[in-house]
Amino acid sequence: MRYLKPVQSLNTGLSDNDPMSGVANLFDLGLVFIVGLLMALFGAYHLEDLLSETSELTIIKKSADGQIELIEKKGKKITAVKMTRETAKGRGERLGTAYKLENGSMIYIPD
16 A cells, blocks of 8 residues: 555655746746846947936937927936927027938038
């Protein structure tokens, strides 16, 4: 009758038989993957300036409906301004003319 009973060796504990014991390792692996992905994105888009305290950065976003958002970072201060026609309207003077050439380059000729 002793051959019919399941035998557990003395070296194995009950935790070795737990099927959920590997879930913690998968969670840790997921965290490492996420951190690596964030570092790769920061490097690919050159966003290291967002983390620097002394950097100055300006990002212009244009939505599908044509609204423009200006995000400006000076030191630790970040401001976001949504531009509309009323915000961009104003008085000024003409400074010159810009031309786009056939090869795609642009030149500016002051008045």
